[in-house]
Amino acid sequence: MAPSTDRARRMALTCVVDGGDTVATELVTAASADEAWEAVTSGAFGEPLAERAARLDLAAVERRAVEMGARFVVPGDDEWPTGLDALRRCAPVQRRGGVPIGLWLRGPGHLAAMMERAVAVVGSRAATNYGSGVATDLAADLADQGVTIVSGGAFGIDAAAHRGALAVRGPTVAVLANGVDVPYPRGNGRLFDWIAKDHLLVSELAPGTTPTRVRFLARNRLIAAMAAGTLVVEAALRSGARNTASWALGCGRTLMAVPGPVHSTMSAAPHLMIREGQAILVTSAAEVLELISPVGDHLVMYPHGEERPTDYLEPTRLAVFEAVPARRPATSGEIALVAGVGISVCLAELAALEESGLIESEGSGWRLSSRSSRPRRAG
Secondary structure, X not given: OOOOOHHHHHHHHHHHOOOOEHHHHHHHHHOOHHHHHHHHHOOOOOHHHHHHHHHOOHHHHHHHHHHHOEEEEOOOOOOOOHHHHHHHHOOOEOOEOOOOOOEEEEOOOOHHHHHHHEEEEEOOOOOOHHHHHHHHHXXXXXXXXXXXXXXXXXXXXXXXXXXXXXXXXXXXEEEOOOOOOOOOOHHHHHHHHHHHHHOEEEEOOOOOOOOXXXXXXXXXXXXXXXOOEEEEOOOOOOOHHHHHHHHHHHOOOEEEEOOOOOOOHHHHHHHHHXXXXXXXXXXXXXXXXXXXXXXXXXXXXXXXXXXXXOOOOOHHHHHHHHHOOOOOOEOHHHHHHHHOOOHHHHHHHHHHHHHOOOEEEEOOEEEEOOOOOOOOOOO
16 A cells, blocks of 8 residues: 555655665655656656565564654654755765655653763774773763763774763664664674663664665765764774764864874874864863863863963063073163163162062172072073
8 A cells, every 4th residue: 555644655755765765765755755746656766766665564664663663764853864965965975865755763761862962982892992992081070061972883993982971861862874773883782772771772774774885975975963062082084984074064064083093094084174164173061062062161271381470471571681690690770771771760660569579689780589480591
């Protein structure tokens, strides 16, 4: 039986058409899910898809979704994240793009609410100990501030980011390149169960769908579009994380990168993106918060070194102070000559400096006191 409602047709399309198929997503966005479904069943997308549509048992898919606690949301639903609208203006990447036809969700989290303040943390599957540690720490610190950590559930940086958020009982969302009931990679099965129990698994692919390389590339656009910014911790020059970074820039999102050891190939992409001005260098959760927050919020104040007693001296007094030797006492005339001021002015400034304890008089001359923080020089 053909799907009879817009929601049902969208659901059916996710079972038949690959995620991010630009022809299908553009047709649904520009026309309707009804026209897209008609194009699929009539063979306009090719006979293989038409045959797949003819064999589809949508009722069985819905039963499976209910059994595993999954739900399906579409544009206009309360849970639909508005950030995905940015994909309308993004050019396709490797023939993948567009606003998803619908999203499958598994877990108690409210997707739109979780994406109101979210950061994508992505990187290499072959992460180093340095990268994994940084990803875990940054994710934990951000999640502890109520920021949702979005990643792809893969080994390496993704898993480290999810675990960092979970360690502080913070919000995290895993966006998958397969069905929300398919544990891939299998080694992260317990991690996915943990996320689904308290947070959220997301996919534009129907339950039971297995991952492929192109599905990972399509998935990356969702990670970048839903979050306020994307943070690349480690990545090779050609990598999925670099692909996600490209989508973030295309969506107008803030792109950030963590510096690493200069000899590490896993830091090559972050370093290049920073060097070319594509990404902003960050080293702490505070710096990330400053970049994704409204202007003026979460400003990071950097220390400028230890304050010195001479930091607030006005120019003439500072010039006189700089002319006072560290060891051998100098006369007021000698000091006035070096400072380039008159003798009367020099005497007044010397008196003020002595009163403040920065210099001390000895016989007929002056030298620096022990309170002075100026590096001592040969006098």
